[in-house]
Amino acid sequence: MPLAENPKIAIAPLILLVEDNEANIQTTTSYLTALNYRIIVAKNGEEAVSMAKANSPDIILMDIQMPGIDGLEATRQIRLDPNLINTPIIALTALAMEGDRERCLAAGANDYVSKPIKLRQLNLLIQQTLGSVN
Numbered sequence: 001m002p003l004a005e006n007p008k009i010a011i012a013p014l015i016l017l018v019e020d021n022e023a024n025i026q027t028t029t030s031y032l033t034a035l036n037y038r039i040i041v042a043k044n045g046e047e048a049v050s051m052a053k054a055n056s057p058d059i060i061l062m063d064i065q066m067p068g069i070d071g072l073e074a075t076r077q078i079r080l081d082p083n084l085i086n087t088p089i090i091a092l093t094a095l096a097m098e099g100d101r102e103r104c105l106a107a108g109a110n111d112y113v114s115k116p117i118k119l120r121q122l123n124l125l126i127q128q129t130l131g132s133v134n
Contacts, residue, residue: 012036012037012038013037013038013058013059013126013130014037014038014039014040014055014056014057014058014059015032015037015038015039015040015057015058015059015060015061015126016040016041016042016048016051016052016055016057016059016060016061017029017032017039017040017041017042017061018041018042018043018044018045018047018048018060018061018062018063018066018071018074019041019042019043019061019063019092020043020044020063020066020067021063024063024115024117025041025043027119028061028117028119028122029041031119031123032123032126035123037126040055040057043066044066044067044068044069045066045068045069045070045071045073045074045077046068046069046074048060048062048069048071048074048078049069049074049077049078052078052081052084052087053078053081053083053084056083056084056087057087058087058088058130059087059088059089059090059126059129059130060078060087060088060089060090061090061092061122061126062074062075062089062090062091062092062109063092063093064091064092064093064100064104065093065094071091071092071093071104071107072091072103072104072107073107075089075091075104075107075108075109076107076108078108079107079108088110088111088129088130089108089109089110090109090110090111090112090113090122090125090126090129091104091107091109091111091112091113092113092115092117093112093113093114093115094114094115100112100114110129111125111129113125
């Protein structure tokens with residue numbers, strides 16, 4: 001029973017990773033899976049909204065720049081669902097320009113991380129965010 005080492009995590013948190021870049025998906029998924037998180041992946045905003053509704057993840061990592069429905073619009077749509085209104089969303093974006101953080105937070109994201117993502121830093125943020133929710 002590998003989870004017995006940490007009784008606080010009876011069921012590993014479910015993370016919805018919304019990312020359209022295959023290399024980023026592989027890297028992030030490998031790292032987070034190794035930390036005992038459960039990962040589901042959506043590759044665009046529409047998938048993100050439907051997967052969030054279907055799976056009720058513990059936290060959502062939302063890429064902002066995607067074709068079709070971008071991460072800001074997907075975040076807004078997810079926030080319209082009463083079951084997902086309190087689900088933490090961390091925006092992931094290569095846009096590190098003035099006002100981007102504010103735009104992400106205004107759309108409903110709880111936090112913001114600029115790319116390239118430092119995986120250790122992302123894990124700390126996930127732990128802090130989930131700790132403040134539970």
